[in-house]
Amino acid sequence: GAVVSQHPSRVICKSGTSVKIECRSLDFQATTMFWYRQFPKQSLMLMATSNEGSKATYEQGVEKDKFLINHASLTLSTLTVTSAHPEDSSFYICSAGRTGRETQYFGPGTRLLVL
């Protein structure tokens, strides 16, 4: 149990376009979802925390207008990278947590390449 999926697993887009990444909890209701970003050979960095039905909380230095997060249901959160640029190329990972449970469950990640 506690499986989290991400779609797509890999995306290539042109500079200036927007890209949407989906994160789904397949067999549980995720009251909280988290979005991380990982550069090559670097740590995972938390970008934002989203709770179902409310606005996401962004970490310092993360542009909320560039990285739009929507947590419309207890099983789905989306991250939209707006007007993507090459410097946005990275590995984006989501995780999901359940109320009262300590563990986060991670998705497999989405690799974004902006040309």
Added chain:
Amino acid sequence: GDSVTQMEGPVTLSEEAFLTINCTYTATGYPSLFWYVQYPGEGLQLLLKATKADDKGSNKGFEATYRKETTSFHLEKGSVQVSDSAVYFCALAINGGSQGNLIFGKGTKLSVKP
């Protein structure tokens, strides 16, 4: 600020060899410590954790002991298998890890050869 430092990889071992992946941390409070594993093509999975000093976390033959005096949480396994090939992440959290405040190390890639 809080941080985690783990040994850089890749680490290549033969099957049945002894494994140690070093992890040290810096934290202002009293963190919980975690090891996550990421198998190829999959998401990070919690491998083990320890929530206070001298606690030992263990799972699947892996162990790590929370050493406050050396601020370390080294991962060990006595006899690795090919199926242990993965990337291992050390992490800390001040509030237990459920609220998104996990701080990760850079990850160490382990390759086990038959």
